[in-house]
Amino acid sequence: MAQRDRSGRQPPIVEFYDPNVNGGDAHGRTRREILRWDDEQLEQSHDYIQILFPLPEGSMFSYNAPIIGKKTLEAFHSRTPLRIALNESFGRMLKFYGFALVNDVDEELLRAKASDELDRKDSDTPATAAPDDEPKPEGLQGFMKFSETGLNYEDFWHSITGFHVVRGPNFEERSKNWCVRMYHNHLRITRILRSLRVLGLEKQCEAFYKALKDVYNDPKIKIGERSMMFWSRAVREPLHMAPDGTACKWLKRSQETEQTED
Numbered sequence: 462m463a464q465r466d467r468s469g470r471q472p473p474i475v476e477f478y479d480p481n482v483n484g485g486d487a488h489g490r491t492r493r494e495i496l497r498w499d500d501e502q503l504e505q506s507h508d509y510i511q512i513l514f515p516l517p518e519g520s521m522f523s524y525n526a527p528i529i530g531k532k533t534l535e536a537f538h539s540r541t542p543l544r545i546a547l548n549e550s551f552g553r554m555l556k557f558y559g560f561a562l563v564n565d566v567d568e569e570l571l572r573a574k575a576s577d578e579l580d581r582k583d584s585d586t587p588a589t590a591a592p593d594d595e596p597k598p599e600g601l602q603g604f605m606k607f608s609e610t611g612l613n614y615e616d617f618w619h620s621i622t623g624f625h626v627v628r629g630p631n632f633e634e635r636s637k638n639w640c641v642r643m644y645h646n647h648l649r650i651t652r653i654l655r656s657l658r659v660l661g662l663e664k665q666c667e668a669f670y671k672a673l674k675d676v677y678n679d680p681k682i683k684i685g686e687r688s689m690m691f692w693s694r695a696v697r698e699p700l701h702m703a704p705d706g707t708a709c710k711w712l713k714r715s716q717e718t719e720q721t722e723d
Contacts, residue, residue, distance in 0.1 A: 472533045474515050478546045486512040487525045492546065496553045503557050504638065510649050513550045514656035517709040529659060531711060537660040541615050544661050548618075551665055554653060555626060558646070559635030560672060562665070565623040571616070624664045626672035640676065642685040650688075651704055654695040659712075670696045 470476065476484030483491050486509070495509050503509075511526035515533070520526035537543045552562050629635075639646035650673065657666040670692060676682055677689045694704035701713035 474527045474533045475536045477512055478543045480542055500557055514653045516656055517712050518703050518707055545614050545618055547660055559629055559632035560626050561629035563625045563627055564621045567620045567622055571620045624668040626668040640682045642683055647688040651691045651695050654692060
């Protein structure tokens with residue numbers, strides 16, 4: 462069940478990512494609108510990355526950047542549609558950088574689900590209609606192969622066994638925009654890695670980090686050691702520690718509580 466405050470609203474980040482709400486950011490822009498931007502607009506705009514990939518820390522570049530709180534964290538970890546939507550945002554930014562997200566799926570499980578879905582249709586059981594703005598399969602490679610069986614994104618999502626980030630056909634062109642010693646896109650990448658990890662997309666975070674390490678170790682590409690250091694911190698430091706060494710106290714307490722309960 463969605464957690465709401467006394468006004469009946471969910472946290473702003475949750476409303477932004479909830480496909481049934483499609484909330485706007487501080488400027489009234491929805492996630493759907495931002496994801497439709499071309500690469501040039503994504504490059505030149507600097508106040509959208511904070512809502513697409515929020516953090517539990519504030520932003521020195523945007524005073525009105527939303528901050529992940531406990532309710533937002535719990536919502537993303539408990540509600541699959543939010544994580545699917547975040548995965549779609551991740552897929553769009555990967556394309557911006559010249560990468561692509563590839564997933565491994567349990568096809569046997571999918572076929573079983575598809576068979577169950579066809580049996581349900583044959584029994585004339587009313588289907589639950591998907592929202593008109595349900596996330597498109599950006600970042601869910603292979604979904605269309607099964608979509609005609611009646612499976613939805615959640616069925617496909619739960620059949621995924623792993624993710625890989627690979628260089629896409631546009632990598633050579635797009636990498637010129639960020640494969641340098643230091644650039645503002647390196648800060649964006651640090652944010653994306655940490656946001657994915659905090660909000661429950663750990664596998665995607667690890668896959669992206671591996672792809673970044675491969676790029677960093679490519680002798681034809683020169684990325685600064687400092688950028689690689691921050692990317693590593695975003696992935697390897699304790700979850701409550703930001704790459705710059707800032708500690709998120711409530712997140713630390715939350716982790717300690719989970720460990721005690723385990």
